[in-house]
Amino acid sequence: NAGVTQTPKFQVLKTGQSMTLQCAQDMNHEYMSWYRQDPGMGLRLIHYSVGAGITDQGEVPNGYNVSRSTTEDFPLRLLSAAPSQTSVYFCASSYSAGTRSGEQFFGPGTRLTVL
């Protein structure tokens, strides 16, 4: 199993550009989520999905869109990049959601810089 994969590893954008961060998992996990990690702030939940076709907002959803058309993929779209979105982005998955969920498996991260 490849686990959770993310592409690209690094990206530099100009303000106003759009892009999609890719996330895929091959463990048949129901639950997938996106976090951003900033110095001193820990991991903050952006969006999450409890299954194909179902998504919901986390703590910091503004400026980001997600969709979940398959169990395996959960892309994160930046609609119009802003310098405040400079961060490291992590995708994670787990077997199930809610109080039945267990450990989260994290991808290696995407380091995004917005100029």
Add this chain to the structure above:
Amino acid sequence: SQKIEQNSEALNIQEGKTATLTCNYTNYSPAYLQWYRQDPGRGPVFLLLIRENEKEKRKERLKVTFDTTLKQSLFHITASQPADSATYLCALVVSNQGGKLIFGQGTELSVKP
């Protein structure tokens, strides 16, 4: 307001000693709590999970306690080694928020030989 707080200052200890990291939370009703390890430039890796009705959990040199009255979890690494140096994150699964995982900011541990 809801908060999860971990020691913000780095913890420096000598090899062989026990490292103790703290995770405090306010205004949450956690179903359970998890601890993760994160190395520089990498994603977090799951270590342990403890449920609200469990007081203590052990795994090899790791021990986690969970006190829902004090709203606190302690994470212990016994006989610490330089390879244990990393950032350790606690995370709550909140039972009344759809099971979302909410993270603390992490504590950096440095074990000196």
